[in-house]
Amino acid sequence: xxxxxxxxxxxxxxxxxxxxxxxxxxxxxxxxxxxxxxxxxxxxxxxxxxxxxxxxxxxxxxxxxxxxxxxxxxxxxxxxxxxxxxxxxxxxxxxxxxxxxxxxxxxxxxxxxxxxxxxxxxxxxxxxxxxxxxxxxxxxxxxxxxxxxxxxxxxxxxxxxxxxxxxxxxxxxxxxxxxxxxxxxxxxxxxxxxxxxxxxxxxxxxxxxxxxxxxxxxxxxxxxxxxxxxxxxxxxxxxxxxxxxxxxxxxxxxxxxxxxxxxxxxxxxxxxxxxxxxxxxxxxxxxxxxxxxxxxxxxxxxxxxxxxxxxxxxxxxxxxxxxxxxxxxxxxxxxxxxxxxxxxxxxxxxxxxxxxxxxxxxxxxxxxxxxxxxxxxxxxxxxxxxxxxxxxxxxxxxxxxxxxxxxxxxxxxxxxxxxxxxxxxxxxxxxxxxxxxxxxxxxxxxxxxxxxxxxxxxxx
Amino acid sequence: xxxxxxxxxxxxxxxxxxxxxxxxxxxxxxxxxxxxxxxxxxxxxxxxxxxxxxxxxxxxxxxxxxxxxxxxxxxxxxxxxxxxxxxxxxxxxxxxxxxxxxxxxxxxxxxxxxxxxxxxxxxxxxxxxxxxxxxxxxxxxxxxxxxxxxxxxxxxxxxxxxxxxxxxxxxxxxxxxxxxxxxxxxxxxxxxxxxxxxxxxxxxxxxxxxxxxxxxxxxxxxxxxxxxxxxxxxxxxxxxxxxxxxxxxxxxxxxxxxxxxxxxxxxxxxxxxxxxxxxxxxxxxxxxxxxxxxxxxxxxxxxxxxxxxxxxxxxxxxxxxxxxxxxxxxxxxxxxxxxxxxxxxxxxxxxxxxxxxxxxxxxxxxxxxxxxxxxxxxxxxxxxxxxxxxxxxxxxxxxxxxxxxxxxxxxxxxxxxxxxxxxxxxxxxxxxxxxxxxxxxxxxxxxxxxxxxxxxxxxxxxxxxxxxxxxxxxxxxxxxxxxxxxxxxxxxxxxxxxxxxxxxxxxxxxxxxxxxxxxxxxxxxxxxxxxxxxxxxx
Numbered sequence: 001x002x003x004x005x006x007x008x009x010x011x012x013x014x015x016x017x018x019x020x021x022x023x024x025x026x027x028x029x030x031x032x033x034x035x036x037x038x039x040x041x042x043x044x045x046x047x048x049x050x051x052x053x054x055x056x057x058x059x060x061x062x063x064x065x066x067x068x069x070x071x072x073x074x075x076x077x078x079x080x081x082x083x084x085x086x087x088x089x090x091x092x093x094x095x096x097x098x099x100x101x102x103x104x105x106x107x108x109x110x111x112x113x114x115x116x117x118x119x120x121x122x123x124x125x126x127x128x129x130x131x132x133x134x135x136x137x138x139x140x141x142x143x144x145x146x147x148x149x150x151x152x153x154x155x156x157x158x159x160x161x162x163x164x165x166x167x168x169x170x171x172x173x174x175x176x177x178x179x180x181x182x183x184x185x186x187x188x189x190x191x192x193x194x195x196x197x198x199x200x201x202x203x204x205x206x207x208x209x210x211x212x213x214x215x216x217x218x219x220x221x222x223x224x225x226x227x228x229x230x231x232x233x234x235x236x237x238x239x240x241x242x243x244x245x246x247x248x249x250x251x252x253x254x255x256x257x258x259x260x261x262x263x264x265x266x267x268x269x270x271x272x273x274x275x276x277x278x279x280x281x282x283x284x285x286x287x288x289x290x291x292x293x294x295x296x297x298x299x300x301x302x303x304x305x306x307x308x309x310x311x312x313x314x315x316x317x318x319x320x321x322x323x324x325x326x327x328x329x330x331x332x333x334x335x336x337x338x339x340x341x342x343x344x345x346x347x348x349x350x351x352x353x354x355x356x357x358x359x360x361x362x363x364x365x366x367x368x369x370x371x372x373x374x375x376x377x378x379x380x381x382x383x384x385x386x387x388x389x390x391x392x393x394x395x396x397x398x399x400x401x402x403x404x405x406x407x408x409x410x411x412x413x414x415x416x417x418x419x420x421x422x423x424x425x426x427x428x429x430x431x432x433x434x435x436x437x438x439x440x441x442x443x444x445x446x447x448x449x450x451x452x453x454x455x456x457x458x459x460x
Numbered sequence: 461x462x463x464x465x466x467x468x469x470x471x472x473x474x475x476x477x478x479x480x481x482x483x484x485x486x487x488x489x490x491x492x493x494x495x496x497x498x499x500x501x502x503x504x505x506x507x508x509x510x511x512x513x514x515x516x517x518x519x520x521x522x523x524x525x526x527x528x529x530x531x532x533x534x535x536x537x538x539x540x541x542x543x544x545x546x547x548x549x550x551x552x553x554x555x556x557x558x559x560x561x562x563x564x565x566x567x568x569x570x571x572x573x574x575x576x577x578x579x580x581x582x583x584x585x586x587x588x589x590x591x592x593x594x595x596x597x598x599x600x601x602x603x604x605x606x607x608x609x610x611x612x613x614x615x616x617x618x619x620x621x622x623x624x625x626x627x628x629x630x631x632x633x634x635x636x637x638x639x640x641x642x643x644x645x646x647x648x649x650x651x652x653x654x655x656x657x658x659x660x661x662x663x664x665x666x667x668x669x670x671x672x673x674x675x676x677x678x679x680x681x682x683x684x685x686x687x688x689x690x691x692x693x694x695x696x697x698x699x700x701x702x703x704x705x706x707x708x709x710x711x712x713x714x715x716x717x718x719x720x721x722x723x724x725x726x727x728x729x730x731x732x733x734x735x736x737x738x739x740x741x742x743x744x745x746x747x748x749x750x751x752x753x754x755x756x757x758x759x760x761x762x763x764x765x766x767x768x769x770x771x772x773x774x775x776x777x778x779x780x781x782x783x784x785x786x787x788x789x790x791x792x793x794x795x796x797x798x799x800x801x802x803x804x805x806x807x808x809x810x811x812x813x814x815x816x817x818x819x820x821x822x823x824x825x826x827x828x829x830x831x832x833x834x835x836x837x838x839x840x841x842x843x844x845x846x847x848x849x850x851x852x853x854x855x856x857x858x859x860x861x862x863x864x865x866x867x868x869x870x871x872x873x874x875x876x877x878x879x880x881x882x883x884x885x886x887x888x889x890x891x892x893x894x895x896x897x898x899x900x901x902x903x904x905x906x907x908x909x910x911x912x913x914x915x916x917x918x919x920x921x922x923x924x925x926x927x928x929x930x931x932x933x934x935x936x937x938x939x940x941x942x943x944x945x946x947x948x949x950x951x952x953x954x955x956x957x958x959x960x961x962x963x964x965x966x967x968x969x970x971x972x973x974x975x976x977x978x979x980x981x982x983x984x985x986x987x988x989x990x991x992x993x994x995x996x997x998x
Contacts, residue, residue: 001562002569005600013599015591017543017575024544046611046642047509048519052548054933059552064937066913071509071517072643074859077615088512094481095513095914107542108611108643111581142542143576143612215982217917217940345543372575396550399569416552 002399006377008384018377019396021319022345024142025150027053028179029104030067032154035177035185035203037224038099040092041067044085044114044137045106060414061182061209061422066219068092068101072108081114082122089123093130096219099227100134104154107142134227136161146346147413148245148321151179156250158202162230165258170235172198173284174260176250178243178267178323179413180427182206182223187425188242188268191278194292197285200229200236210422234258238284242277243267243323245348267323268427269435270331271300277428296429303436304335310443310460311436314389317341319379319397320412322348322370328392328411330358331432335439337390341382342368345375376400390443407442411435467922469494469906476918484510491910497903500896502847505909506838508646508856514913516809516835516931519642521545523651523836525608527732528659529638531555531683534565534712536602538572540589540620541610545642546573554950556687557710565602572596576612585618593627593635604713606658607637614641634713636662646856647836647910649731649812653860656735659707659716660863664740665871667717673702675770678722678746680737681729681813682753684709686955691962692753695786699778701766707733720744723875724769726751726762730894731812731834731841741892742865745874747881750894755820756790756963768889771880786960793964794824797971802826804926804974807919809911809934810948812837816897818929818948821957821966830923831906832897835931842907844896913937926974942982944973 003019026043030053033041043050050069057065068091070076070084085103092101103116116137129135138157140150155176175192177185186206192199207223233239239254239262241247251262263284268277274297282289304311316332316339318325325342332339340363342355351370359366367382376393380400383391391401394412401408415421425431444460451457473492477485490504509515518526526549529537539546550571559566574592576585593605605627607620620637628635640654677696682689689709696703704722705715725737725748737748749769751762760783767776806822806829808815815832822829834841840848876884881891898907908915913934920928920941928938931949938945946952946969954969956962 004562004566005570011595011599013595015574015588016538016595016599017546017573018599019550019571020543020547020573020575022543023547024542027544042512046519047515047517047647048522048642049544051516051518051522051933052544055552055931056548058932058936062936064940065933066514066937068512068514071511071515071646072611073508073646073856074643075855077611077641077643084511087510090481091484091510091512094484095479095912106611107544107576107581108615111612111615141578142544143578143581146543211940213940213942213982215940215942217937372577377570 001403003380003403006380006384008381010378010381013373017345017373017375020345020375021343021379022146022148024107024147025140025145025153026104026106026142027056028147028150028152029102029138029140029154031057031179031205032151032203033102033104034065034208035205035224036100036102036158036230037226038220039102039224040096040098042088042092042101042103043067043069043106044081044103044116045070045108046072049106056414059416062419063209063211064217065209070109077108077112080112081109082119085119086123086126086128089135090128093128093133098133098220100136102154103135103137104140104150105137106140110139110141134161148179148323148346152246152249155203155247156253158230159233159250159253159257162227163234163254163258164231165234168235169237170232172200172232172236173281174233174236174239174254175199175201176239176241176247177201177203178246179321180267181422181425182208182210183421183423183425184427184431187428187431191293191428192281194290195278195281195285195287197281197287199285200233201225202230202233234260236260238262240265240277240280240284244350245321245323245346266327269324269327270432271297271334272330273327274428274432293429300429300433300436303433307436307440308336310440312336313338314443315340315387316390316392317379317383317388318392319343319376320393322346322351322354324412326354326358329355331435333358333362335436338363338366340366340388341379342366343374343376343379344370345372347371390439407446409438409442469904472906472918472922476915479914484513488912491908492915493907495898495901495903495905495907500843500898503839503842503898503907503909505834505842506646506649506836506857507854509910515910516933517647517910519648520644520651520654521608521610521640521642522549523648523732524638524640524655525549525651526553527648527683528652528655528708529606531557531568531708532711532713533557533559533568534602534714535604535606536567536572536596536600537606537608538574538592538596539608539610540574540585540613540618541576542612543573543575545610546571553683554685554953555709556684556690558690567600567602581612581616584616585613586623589618589620589623590627593623593631597631597633603633605633605635607635609637609639609641611642614639634662645860649836649838650856650860652732653735656733656739657861657863660736660739663713663716664736665717665720665744665868667714668871669718671702671704671718671721675700675766675772675775676702676704676722677724677726677766678704678719679706680725680727680748681733682706682709682958685949686951686957688753688956688958688962691956691959695759695763695782695959699763699782700775707736720746720871722746724749724766726766727894728753729811729813731837738892739863739865743868743872745867745872747875747891749889749891752817752820753958754817755824756787756960757824758817758820759959759963760787765889768887769884790960790963794967797967798826800971801974803828805830805923806927806929807923807925808832808929808948809835809908809916810930811835812841814948815929816841816900819900821963824963825967825970827926829901829905830925831908831919832901833908833911835910837909840894840896842896842898842909844899845892845894917941927970942979944976944979946970946973
């Protein structure tokens with residue numbers, strides 16, 4: 001057994017996390033910053049942070065992930081990291097010439113209390129930020145929240161830094177994207193395009209982290225929201241935030257800063273959440289929902305109706321980030337599956353309520369937990385107590401899946417051992433079709449592999 | 461078709477440096493050396509990375525927890541800090557391990573963390589750390605717990621060593637801490653040193669129960685990436701060499717505790733583990749030699765060194781028999797592949813020994829190494845250990861503890877008399893010596909320490925090697941340029957590459973890389989025919 005020391009006997013823990021269902025803030029900030037065109041993320045801390053974050057993002061996307069670091073040594077930890085960041089800004093603009101540097105802090109620079117606002121101002125004063133170029137920052141202490149918090153903080157920093165209200169309103173809707181894949185961001189733009197709704201999507205990692213092979217390494221790939229687009233978000237007529245944990249703060253900031261009203265929605269994963277998103281976008285942009293999207297929806301419903309036999313009543317365990325887990329749970333319930341165990345390491349005060357509203361009548365036996373020690377060790381212990389028919393989560397789930405022989409769908413961050421997640425969406429109706437197909441594939445593959453020979457079915 | 465440009469390496473260097481601000485250029489100039497061949501030039505290494513330059517390097521914690529202690533299975537490695545550090549070091553280095561029975565302890569699939577929160581940063585994390593240790597003990601019943609400090613731990617003043625002592629007394633198991641905060645030192649290298657110190661102080665020599673075996677050795681600096689240790693173990697077993705412990709591929713703390721019974725220490729990765737070999741020699745009298753099991757010829761050479769050291773005719777005969785048998789198989793596999801790899805070129809930028817060791821395998825394939833460098837090597841890894849007395853100790857190295865070691869009053873036992881050592885040296889066996897990478901590299905090769913992303917792109921762009929070897933952060937940048945990149949940290953999830961079977965695996969993988977069809981399809985047909993576009997243009 002891979003996880004041979006995991007048993008069904010649960011001993012209450014107050015301090016120890018085992019096999020976490022989260023990681024730390026800066027990686028989220030780095031990912032979000034890659035969704036700005038021409039942006040180089042910069043990690044203000046020890047080299048290891050930047051190296052680890054680049055590594056995990058690279059393994060997840062199998063794409064170049066460029067980012068720089070302040071390379072703290074013991075001296076910088078004692079005297080502060082100002083000199084390091086000033087030198088970094090100078091070196092970066094000389095060598096890598098980005099449009100913008102997005103600095104995020106780390107537990108180290110936060111603990112010693114480096115004032116990034118002041119250091120960046122000093123860099124500008126000293127003439128180390130060329131004309132027309134930008135340096136901005138987000139505070140992302142690793143000991144608060146999770147990678148999701150870091151993403152949210154970087155997105156909020158984008159609004160704070162760039163969104164500006166001019167005298168003329170623009171006939172466009174802001175869509176602030178929660179933590180989803182480049183494929184999902186591309187899908188959201190496709191949906192908006194079908195609806196003929198003019199949108200500004202940010203951050204937008206499509207065409208950044210799914211760049212084509214051309215024989216040239218584009219240090220700044222063609223994708224990403226541009227700075228003029230970001231600035232223009234202050235003139236938009238409305239904002240839709242997708243995934244409250246990642247985007248609500250940014251929505252509020254944008255409203256306060258530029259008086260742009262907003263709707264904070266769940267990520268459009270599954271039928272209902274996509275319905276809600278499309279309805280909201282249609283209203284906000286003042287456009288009709290085209291038949292083509294209604295047809296897509298119909299095709300999704302059709303697949304589910306056809307394959308109900310393999311979904312109905314199946315017990316599911318899932319782990320990941322709250323903004324993904326909530327609509328995903330709602331979708332699983334719509335499939336008449338039973339999401340019985342759910343954990344996220346990300347603290348989220350609204351998680352209990354959001355989950356209860358979905359699960360309390362349909363799956364009253366469900367157990368769910370968010371925050372410290374809501375880890376995959378606990379999830380596995382629950383599974384040991386009573387098994388499940390499906391596991392959904394990031395790559396680390398495969399150790400549980402193998403030990404317990406559970407069909408496993410990879411969804412979330414990071415996915416280190418498969419491709420596809422960055423190319424095929426999970427949002428929208430098309431994404432839901434993709435998701436339900438994956439679920440069916442693993443469940444039905446297991447049936448094919450394990451039923452007695454005389455029970456093998458040709459047609460299923 | 462690729463057009464191969466031959467630019468004089470000195471010119472390449474000069475051109476690359478023009479891109480940097482003058483201070484940066486001045487500093488980088490000392491880390492870029494055009495190899496002379498006969499006379500080894502001085503290279504600047506193990507110094508601070510320039511902020512913002514985009515480095516391959518990681519941190520001290522990564523070197524300590526990730527590299528040295530990561531591959532040991534019967535210990536709970538508890539990371540004291542915010543969650544990220546534990547998360548990123550969770551299974552990502554591909555250290556394989558094979559517990560002898562289904563019930564043997566194996567904690568390598570687990571990540572343990574105190575998941576420090578802001579209140580722990582403000583009020584201190586020692587109470588939480590103690591509680592986490594108690595919980596780990598209650599749930600998992602380990603015999604050993606290691607505590608690894610992350611950046612904030614040192615800053616807020618948590619004393620992990622005091623906590624370790626207290627909990628060791630309370631729980632009655634071995635518990636020890638490492639002050640391996642990420643900011644110490646200038647790279648992973650400091651973490652290796654800290655790990656060596658900790659393992660030596662707290663583990664090595666704890667178990668005096670004698671170990672059976674005629675030829676007893678330890679292998680140091682082998683981490684069982686992709687099963688390398690399994691292959692080396694296979695060869696040793698075949699020959700009849702008793703491997704007491706590997707530091708630390710496929711290892712246990714139990715085996716470390718008995719490692720002082722070995723009669724020879726063999727070092728693979730000099731950078732990460734030479735400290736331990738030195739300390740074991742001083743304390744227990746075990747001599748060390750440098751070996752290399754990367755490359756079939758290098759493996760044969762290393763095996764002969766072992767036979768030479770033990771001076772046993774039977775062992776020497778067995779070694780020759782095994783070499784003959786294995787090399788016959790290797791040669792058979794190599795021959796057809798070499799026809800396709802001969803005269804192709806490689807560049808290697810990785811680690812603290814791999815950029816040297818893997819040149820052996822490329823030599824066997826008939827390939828030329830145009831350029832190489834370490835991510836966290838020191839001058840001795842480039843120029844040889846003879847330069848150690850001349851290396852200036854700067855502030856970043858000075859803050860890493862040097863343990864004062866003396867001969868153990870009861871257990872120190874010289875394995876060879878001075879006369880025997882002298883005789884072996886006269887026969888060509890070198891003790892406590894490593895010649896470094898540069899002596900073995902050709903004239904005109906570019907040796908670059910702590911290469912920056914920019915320098916890497918320029919190397920690839922100008923010299924267009926057939927294979928570039930580095931790590932995951934570099935992989936897809938280089939591949940986007942149409943050049944295959946072989947990961948030498950993770951082997952691209954293949955391997956083993958050590959020993960005889962490993963060499964064959966490597967030949968096959970490089971053959972695959974240089975023969976892969978997809979690289980020829982990067983351009984669409986209409987992109988190749990720009991003439992047509994012109995003809996039809998209005």
